[in-house]
Amino acid sequence: MKCSFYRGPIQIVNGSNQQILKVLKGVTDPEIPVLSLQDLGVIRNVSSSDMTIEVTITPTYSGCPAMELMEQSIVELLSGEFSKEIIVITKLSPAWTTDWMTEHGKKVLFEYGIMPPTKTGKIICPQCQSQQVELISQFGSTACKALYRCTDCLEPFDYFKCH
């Protein structure tokens, strides 16, 4: 790929970046408040100098209206903690994939009532853990989710699609 630098989990370069990452844990997906941007795999790189902090993010879906808010939250939160200029850079490539969602992210999603992305094809009802589920619609409340129904407990639920 063109910029292998951005592949895989973010690099924690030094102590001060670790501090930045800790603060960044407070920035969550506005649509799914339990999920931090790091767990979502949206934050691709963090670097800092004496004067600036640069955070590189990548959009989940190109039309996702939450991206702008995420950017604002990053700037607001980091400006509150560090007296440096905060720069948010958006990188399109490599394109975001749900493979970058952390295991912790998947766990909190499930507890929140959203089935996390899975490649096994085994979609489980987050309410009653039943595997007897059916697809209602390929799109749920947002572009990143599909709508399912559990045929055991009859509850509808969102599935965070593999992307």
Place this chain on the structure above:
Amino acid sequence: MYNYIQNLADNTLILGQRLAQWCGHGPFLEEDLALTNTSLDILGQAQMLLNLAAEIKGDGSTADDLAFLRDAIGFKNVILVEQPNGDFAHTMLRQYFMDVYHVHLYTILSGSSNQSLAEIAEKSLKEVTYHLERSQLWMQRLAHGTKESIDRLQNALNELWHYTHELFEESEELDDLVEQGIAADPIHLKIHWEADVKEWLASTALTIPKTGWKATGGLNGHHSEYLGLMLCEMQFLQRAYPDCEW
């Protein structure tokens, strides 16, 4: 290069806007959400492409300027995407045509020698692949559904088929871009598009209309009356209150 990016950007902007008009009018709630989520993805692609177009234009125009301050003649989209939504069969057939086109287009452009374009294509390909899964399912359901659904789909095919040729229009300028590895070859695109669409059609009782006219002009800014009417609504706020922000 500007004209080419403008064509790609306007195809997505106008299609996304048309789909958004289904908001609150979908045949049922889930489908309403699906149509508008698809619209959102496509408008996101339009935004990325318009940003690139603005960058190439290089006169300080922004993506918003291009979207909201051009007149109909300045738009370079194919006439297919500006056609009214019609009934659900109509909208979904147009969507299927565009999804097949976009999947092949973005697959090729992911390897474009222009890196910005390649990155946009790589990002968009994932989205349109999912859109195609959905529109393909609808094509199966409608084409093998009731007499009513088959009739409606045939009507849509009769009306829309002649607009599809414009997606593969050739020009000298485009030839140059293909040569440089920037753009997708329209002949190549047409072969792939037709193979997919005709394979699906062969599995149905639908027939391609025989009359041989082909819509043309959109790429030069000559549009059907529907585009102007749509722009009136889409651009109203920026025209009435220039530079307003909220």
